[in-house]
Amino acid sequence: MSNFFIKGNKTVTVLPTNGRAKFFAFGIPNYTNLGDQAVSLASRKYIEKEFPEYEYIEILEENNDEGIEAVKKIITSQDIVSFVGGGNMGSLYTDHESARRKVFSTFINNLTISFPQSINFEDNPQGQKELKLSQEAYNKNPHLYLVARDAQSYHRMQTTFKSHVLFTPDMVLYLNPRDFHFERSGALFALRRDGEKVIKDELVEELKDLLDNGQRPIKQTDTVLDDVDRVTPLTREKLFDQELELFAHQEMIITDRWHAMVFSVLTGTPCLLFGNSYGKGKHAYFDWLEHINWIDYTDESDPERLKEAIHRLMNSKTHDFDLHPDFEQLHRVIARHSNIIK
Amino acid sequence: MSNFFIKGNKTVTVLPTNGRAKFFAFGIPNYTNLGDQAVSLASRKYIEKEFPEYEYIEILEENNDEGIEAVKKIITSQDIVSFVGGGNMGSLYTDHESARRKVFSTFINNLTISFPQSINFEDNPQGQKELKLSQEAYNKNPHLYLVARDAQSYHRMQTTFKSHVLFTPDMVLYLNPRDFHFERSGALFALRRDGEKVIKDELVEELKDLLDNGQRPIKQTDTVLDDVDRVTPLTREKLFDQELELFAHQEMIITDRWHAMVFSVLTGTPCLLFGNSYGKGKHAYFDWLEHINWIDYTDESDPERLKEAIHRLMNSKTHDFDLHPDFEQLHRVIARHSNIIK
Numbered sequence: 298m299s300n301f302f303i304k305g306n307k308t309v310t311v312l313p314t315n316g317r318a319k320f321f322a323f324g325i326p327n328y329t330n331l332g333d334q335a336v337s338l339a340s341r342k343y344i345e346k347e348f349p350e351y352e353y354i355e356i357l358e359e360n361n362d363e364g365i366e367a368v369k370k371i372i373t374s375q376d377i378v379s380f381v382g383g384g385n386m387g388s389l390y391t392d393h394e395s396a397r398r399k400v401f402s403t404f405i406n407n408l409t410i411s412f413p414q415s416i417n418f419e420d421n422p423q424g425q426k427e428l429k430l431s432q433e434a435y436n437k438n439p440h441l442y443l444v445a446r447d448a449q450s451y452h453r454m455q456t457t458f459k460s461h462v463l464f465t466p467d468m469v470l471y472l473n474p475r476d477f478h479f480e481r482s483g484a485l486f487a488l489r490r491d492g493e494k495v496i497k498d499e500l501v502e503e504l505k506d507l508l509d510n511g512q513r514p515i516k517q518t519d520t521v522l523d524d525v526d527r528v529t530p531l532t533r534e535k536l537f538d539q540e541l542e543l544f545a546h547q548e549m550i551i552t553d554r555w556h557a558m559v560f561s562v563l564t565g566t567p568c569l570l571f572g573n574s575y576g577k578g579k580h581a582y583f584d585w586l587e588h589i590n591w592i593d594y595t596d597e598s599d600p601e602r603l604k605e606a607i608h609r610l611m612n613s614k615t616h617d618f619d620l621h622p623d624f625e626q627l628h629r630v631i632a633r634h635s636n637i638i639k
Numbered sequence: 640m641s642n643f644f645i646k647g648n649k650t651v652t653v654l655p656t657n658g659r660a661k662f663f664a665f666g667i668p669n670y671t672n673l674g675d676q677a678v679s680l681a682s683r684k685y686i687e688k689e690f691p692e693y694e695y696i697e698i699l700e701e702n703n704d705e706g707i708e709a710v711k712k713i714i715t716s717q718d719i720v721s722f723v724g725g726g727n728m729g730s731l732y733t734d735h736e737s738a739r740r741k742v743f744s745t746f747i748n749n750l751t752i753s754f755p756q757s758i759n760f761e762d763n764p765q766g767q768k769e770l771k772l773s774q775e776a777y778n779k780n781p782h783l784y785l786v787a788r789d790a791q792s793y794h795r796m797q798t799t800f801k802s803h804v805l806f807t808p809d810m811v812l813y814l815n816p817r818d819f820h821f822e823r824s825g826a827l828f829a830l831r832r833d834g835e836k837v838i839k840d841e842l843v844e845e846l847k848d849l850l851d852n853g854q855r856p857i858k859q860t861d862t863v864l865d866d867v868d869r870v871t872p873l874t875r876e877k878l879f880d881q882e883l884e885l886f887a888h889q890e891m892i893i894t895d896r897w898h899a900m901v902f903s904v905l906t907g908t909p910c911l912l913f914g915n916s917y918g919k920g921k922h923a924y925f926d927w928l929e930h931i932n933w934i935d936y937t938d939e940s941d942p943e944r945l946k947e948a949i950h951r952l953m954n955s956k957t958h959d960f961d962l963h964p965d966f967e968q969l970h971r972v973i974a975r976h977s978n979i980i981k
Contacts, residue, residue, distance in 0.1 A: 447790075452930075452962075455964040456965070461971075576929075584790035584926070585794060619798060622798045623793075
């Protein structure tokens with residue numbers, strides 16, 4: 298029994314063959330990283346809002362192989378194939394990369410969108426082996442559009458693949474900002490526990506001391522949940538909303554997670570972002586968000602200098618911003634396809 | 640007598656009407672900023688190499704009005720119009736901006752390329768007045784493609800104008816690197832003397848002391864020449880080559896000029912770039928050049944930290960790099976036009 302398609306808020310067992318053009322969204326996560334969950338949520342909202350003529354169908358990455366087989370049976374030239382965005386293109390997360398390769402190299406006659414990603418193939422034999430596998434797979438698809446979510450990735454994609462490469466922000470930045478009007482109290486440290494972590498534990502402790510004024514609650518968390526096992530398109534929006542509410546209660550966010558910065562942007566919460574192992578947050582910050590007052594990126598490790606930066610952020614005022622026009626390159630590609638087909 | 644077209648290495652008085660498709664390059668500088676001269680040189684080399692089917696005709700910005708009138712008389716739908724790239728779109732250089740507006744708002748039926756630029760409209764009444772004038776002019780042209788040379792400008796262009804916006808490096812980065820095999824001796828300070836300057840004189844003096852080992856000649860210059868009055872397409876290449884040779888003799892370049900960093904990239908010369916008033920060099924560095932070992936960008940003012948950075952750069956090894964694939968978005972637009980017309 299196939300039971301792995303999500304349409305709207307329902308799991309469906311059989312793909313609809315109703316003549317409507319379909320937008321197949323592969324690579325949808327079931328794991329508990331709220332950044333990645335927010336990406337898949339935002340991608341759906343983007344297509345549903347900008348291209349309502351498409352029926353949006355999500356396929357969990359855990360069902361990638363069966364999903365591909367089922368889609369192959371019903372796909373027509375008007376349909377669009379996509380793979381989820383995020384920060385996992387490359388050799389660091391081979392499960393995701395291998396699912397992505399299968400999708401790109403299977404639907405070679407359909408417009409194929411790789412939603413905004415950062416890319417990092419390590420400069421070592423394993424990394425270069427993975428790189429060759431990806432080149433082989435991606436280059437089979439002449440209708441593949443890779444979207445880079447930062448300029449460094451844009452350069453890397455263009456020098457690595459033959460595909461068209463577009464440049465837009467991370468999909469989560471398509472979501473509208475929200476003002477919860479909460480009273481803010483506390484500082485939240487949203488820190489990685491994975492291989493991309495570079496910020497030193499001693500520095501984290503120094504920052505906690507610095508922010509602790511005896512009244513302000515200081516908490517540490519990660520945007521990867523550990524109190525649930527599994528998040529799906531049916532449960533992600535509620536958890537995402539709860540996470541935004543958590544952020545909107547804070548006076549300050551200290552993080553090395555790119556999406557924690559994005560949640561801070563959306564909720565108007567002061568945030569200082571530290572680097573990860575290959576600069577994905579840093580680049581995306583300078584490319585899209587440097588003009589936003591209440592957030593900043595730093596490589597600094599001198600507590601005195603950090604104190605100044607945090608003080609400045611906590612005293613900043615929010616203001617309007619609009620990143621919607623930055624998704625224009627993606628819009629044009631889908632709109633062009635949609636017009637050709639009509 | 641019209642005497643303001645440059646075709647190849649000749650000034651021509653009458654535009655050729657030979658049936659060949661033409662590429663009209665407006666906004667060509669006659670002033671002595673070698674960065675801007677290099678941009679116009681590189682743009683010509685780009686079109687001549689990638690699209691040799693076009694006859695490339697340059698029009699000096701000083702002849703903008705007469706040039707527009709003459710081109711209007713002979714232009715056909717196969718022809719392409721362009722305006723030179725650089726770092727002067729916005730309200731800081733109103734002469735250039737006003738020449739650009741005229742070109743964009745005149746040839747509204749032709750594919751129009753604004754070569755890679757940085758953009759900066761100041762957030763004050765004069766800046767916002769200039770902005771409105773530019774919006775009015777640019778938005779008249781539905782075939783206008785603005786090319787941004789850094790992500791900050793890409794965002795600003797997309798949120799400011801209705802035009803298509805592409806993303807590529809500065810045109811000078813299209814030129815091939817050169818290895819002169821010179822013996823290197825000396826440090827060159829290539830510093831602005833204009834309104835974009837932010838680096839402090841005292842810091843410059845400290846850096847000179849730091850680099851002065853008693854044997855190493857320390858010179859200060861600017862990439863804007865003051866020993867000639869005028870540079871044109873007939874004289875620019877020789878001066879550009881001489882500038883690259885000057886750079887290729889140095890052990891170290893200290894600069895706040897983006898194009899001095901580009902000349903350092905092309906000649907494999909260690910270079911530390913400081914900021915200008917609105918971040919155009921910083922952004923272009925992080926977007927395209929962070930992976931190049933022998934150059935770096937800094938906002939630092941602590942001499943001890945700068946000493947470390949300079950030491951690291953002077954001991955770095957050169958390596959291959961390739962930015963040609965990063966011009967792909969521009970290539971596709973011109974190639975598509977060229978194919979439609981054929």
